[in-house]
Amino acid sequence: MSEDPIQTLLRHCTLQQLEAIHTALEKRAAERAAETAARRERQKLAAPPRSSTDVEKMADDLGLDLSGLMREISKR
Numbered sequence: 818m819s820e821d822p823i824q825t826l827l828r829h830c831t832l833q834q835l836e837a838i839h840t841a842l843e844k845r846a847a848e849r850a851a852e853t854a855a856r857r858e859r860q861k862l863a864a865p866p867r868s869s870t871d872v873e874k875m876a877d878d879l880g881l882d883l884s885g886l887m888r889e890i891s892k893r
Contacts, residue, residue, distance in 0.1 A: 872887070873887065
């Protein structure tokens with residue numbers, strides 16, 4: 818079995834170097850999680866509703882009651 822080159826590299830690091838690597842990785846993971854959350858939020862806001870159920874769901878999410886308006890629109 819051959820050894821992973823990353824394991825070989827890390828095996829020769831001091832404890833302080835490993836702690837610095839660990840801190841940097843945690844910071845990067847937090848940044849990526851924030852980027853992902855921001856991207857998802859932008860995607861939610863960017864896409865207009867495609868059907869009446871999407872409009873109703875958005876209204877429910879915002880705490881609005883559009884049932885009367887939706888009935889009036891569907892009559893026309």
